[in-house]
Amino acid sequence: LQLQESGPGLxxxxxxxxxxxxxxxxSISDTNYYWGWIRRPPxxxxxxxxxxxxxxxxxxxxSLKSRVSMSVDTSKNRFSLELTSVTAADTAVYxxxxxxxxxxxxxxxxxxxxxxxxxxxxx
Amino acid sequence: xxxLTQPPSASGTPGQRVTISCSGSSSxxxxxxxxxxxxxxGTAPKLLIYSNNRRPSGVPDRFSGSKSGTxxxxxxxxxxxxxxxxxxxxxxxxxxNGVVFGGGTKLTVL
Numbered sequence: 519l520q521l522q523e524s525g526p527g528l529x530x531x532x533x534x535x536x537x538x539x540x541x542x543x544x545s546i547s548d549t550n551y552y553w554g555w556i557r558r559p560p561x562x563x564x565x566x567x568x569x570x571x572x573x574x575x576x577x578x579x580x581s582l583k584s585r586v587s588m589s590v591d592t593s594k595n596r597f598s599l600e601l602t603s604v605t606a607a608d609t610a611v612y613x614x615x616x617x618x619x620x621x622x623x624x625x626x627x628x629x630x631x632x633x634x635x636x637x638x639x640x641x
Numbered sequence: 642x643x644x645l646t647q648p649p650s651a652s653g654t655p656g657q658r659v660t661i662s663c664s665g666s667s668s669x670x671x672x673x674x675x676x677x678x679x680x681x682x683g684t685a686p687k688l689l690i691y692s693n694n695r696r697p698s699g700v701p702d703r704f705s706g707s708k709s710g711t712x713x714x715x716x717x718x719x720x721x722x723x724x725x726x727x728x729x730x731x732x733x734x735x736x737x738n739g740v741v742f743g744g745g746t747k748l749t750v751l
Binding site for chain 1: 643673674676678680684685686687688691692697727729731732733737738739740741742743744745
């Protein structure tokens with residue numbers, strides 16, 4: 519199983535950041551998994567952004583919820599992230615990952631991760 | 642400010658045993674399982690420990706996790722130079738209805 523992020527490396531302030539994660543070696547429609555986005559700003563730690571199920575069901579971190587949107591394209595085995603009204607604070611390495619999320623079993627982890635893509639917000 | 646609290650740095654000499662702590666609250670660590678991730682320099686994070694104390698296939702048994710109440714620890718025994726990395730704890734948070742990470746601990750092998 520491999521995940522690969524793609525998208526522009528430079529986004530202007532106030533514009534929309536758009537990234538896609540292409541999954542190979544497994545079906546994104548597997549009912550056992552969600553698919554997530556996590557970022558790491560320079561000099562800071564990891565921050566979970568949100569996760570999506572193959573059906574389109576999503577959950578997002580509260581601090582970004584008003585600006586985040588995720589979608590899934592099962593025909594192309596990929597899922598996407600959009601973050602609107604970006605500022606310099608959104609500059610980060612963005613990772614996609616398979617999210618094992620089963621509350622009934624208390625399962626909740628990310629594995630594996632994509633290699634990450636640096637997105638810089640600058641004019 | 643991260644929801645889970647980790648020391649920013651830790652260090653040890655080769656062969657030594659090092660522990661990294663992570664503290665939270667009843668809404669995250671206290672009521673849910675904890676995972677640990679290792680991020681080697683210039684690479685993506687990798688799952689190191691899941692469900693408090695379970696190791697994925699391929700992770701050496703030098704790495705172990707434990708949990709007590711609202712705190713958790715990662716222990717690394719027989720420290721090696723290749724263990725130099727950033728380590729993150731993470732858990733589900735029932736109040737935030739999402740995943741929370743610790744701020745990360747940079748481990749230096751002296």
